[in-house]
Amino acid sequence: MKRKEIPYKDLKSDKVSFIFNDITVTGVRGQPIAVALMSNGIYTIRHCEVTGEPRGIYCGIGHCYECRATVNGIPSKRTCLTLIEEGMIVSSDTDISYGAE
Amino acid sequence: MDVDVLIVGAGPAGIVSSIELAKRGLKVVVIDEYYKPGGRLLGQLYEDPNLPKENNLWDGKVIASKLTEEAVALGVTILCETTAWKIEEQFIVYITDTTVKEIHTKAIILATGAIEKALPVKGWTKVGAISVGAAQTFTNLHNVKVGSNVVFVGIDPLSISVALEMKHAGINVLGMFLPAPSMLVSEKSNPKITLETLALASNLAPNKLFRIFGKFVKGKISNLVLSMLKFNLIKINGIPIYLRKAVTEINGKRKVESVTIKKLSVKGQINRDQEKTLYVNTVCLSGGLLPLVDSSQLVNCEMVDIPKLGGIVPLHNQFLKTTIDGVYVAGNITGIEGAKVAMAQGKLAALSLLYDLQLVEQDEVIEAFESVEVARIESPLQFYPEIKIGRQIMKDKWEEFQGVRGVVN
Secondary structure (H helix, E strand, C coil): CCCCCCCCCCCCCCEEEEEECCEEEEEECCCEHHHHHHHCCCCCCEECCCCCCEECCCCCCCCCCCCEEEECCEEEEECCCCECCCCCEEECCCCCCCCCC | CEEEEEEECCCHHHHHHHHHHHHCCCCEEEECCCCCCCHHHHHCEEECCCCCHHHCEEEHHHHHHHHHHHHHHCCCEEECCCCEEEEECCCEEEECCCCCCEEEEEEEEECCCEEECCCCCECCCCECEEEHHHHHHHHHHCCCCCCCEEEEECCCHHHHHHHHHHHHCCCEEEEEEEECCCCCCCHHHCHHHHHHHHHCCCCCCCCHHHHHHHHHHHCCCCHHHHHHHCCCCEEECCEEEEEEEEEEEEECCCECCEEEEEEECCCCCEEEEEEEEEECCEEEECCCEEECCHHHHHCCCCEEEEHHHCEEEECECCCCEECCCCEEECHHHHCCCCHHHHHHHHHHHHHHHHHHCCCCCHHHHHHHHHHHHHHHHHCCCCCCCCHHHHHHHHHHHHHHHHHHHHHHC
């Protein structure tokens, strides 16, 4: 089984930096937030609202919502589906009452 | 937005359907919740023993992008990051897109695929415990290592192929174990059932051992064979497969630090006396796949529970028509099988729809139907051992339903 090289021609120009909980994280354009975090050694994305336990990626394809975070002020965005953008602000803070009436 | 056909799901089934319909001049839109088309094709990377040796790599990413290009060139609209949340009769489909809010369509093909079943081993919510699908997607699609020392819980054709892919990516796979038996995971903890299911993946490349293993299991499987497994360490491409050991707990304070392992009896009972701790930072959980059927329930399709197909699925005939006029199904929503079958079903659903619109002849539909059978035979991976029986049960249930409906009318 042969593996292919990462298909990014010019890694430099494809670098994207964003903020995760006050830390600057650099990823590659086209990566979802959770992927960029993981490739920087960050596995914990939020804490459980009930128990306070750390949570990270579980299903990786948008079904389980375990990787949710607040992205540019919008809570409960799935970081496994949301692509990184320059200057994006990602935060573990979650307001579970958002959108409730 | 007004279209002729709306397809839910841009995986192998959905995209192939869209191509067939667009070729005949229909206006088609495909929606998908993921941020790029391809569905679970995107994570697939393995050697296919049914392809010629010099060119036998099944690279799902490449196949997905080729299919997508073909569809787009034919004028198909693909809306990613989009979910259908309500479907009204004949048909108005409400979607989460912020510019296109509803789609009016004459027909619908549901190709939503499958979801992974949870495998709730104690400690499974810890950071570093991930599903086997996530492991596959991160390894093959994103090229990111999910960990350095990894174990798998749940031994099945899918988890073995993902373990091989991860090992190839340079990740240390320490072994594959069964889950501790509980009310929720009884079959997955049974060494005998596990071994029988594994036999079906015996065509899976690239390991000879796996094939030999399959042959020997296809013969008579006895408890004696299983007793021997206690002493004989089985390895597939260097990855130890522990059919007589279970992970009983995933440990770690902030994240996964280790797993607790106990011995299993032939019947899948835990030996409580002996335990061992294995230090790992990632655990991949494989609970199996379940057809994702929510959308078929949204349109009020008649549902049937057929465990041999993977669970509750929309009732459909051999040409993939559901009980609702104008609604067709293709891919894993009809039962759990591989991408090749999904692609063949995508074509069949499209031709079945085209036939109902009197745009193709019957022999083309029959040909597409036969291609599904061929794809099934050529599939390197089989997930459910009795899928063919499952398909027959579906056929019988459809006929029974037609009979009932006939009396009522």
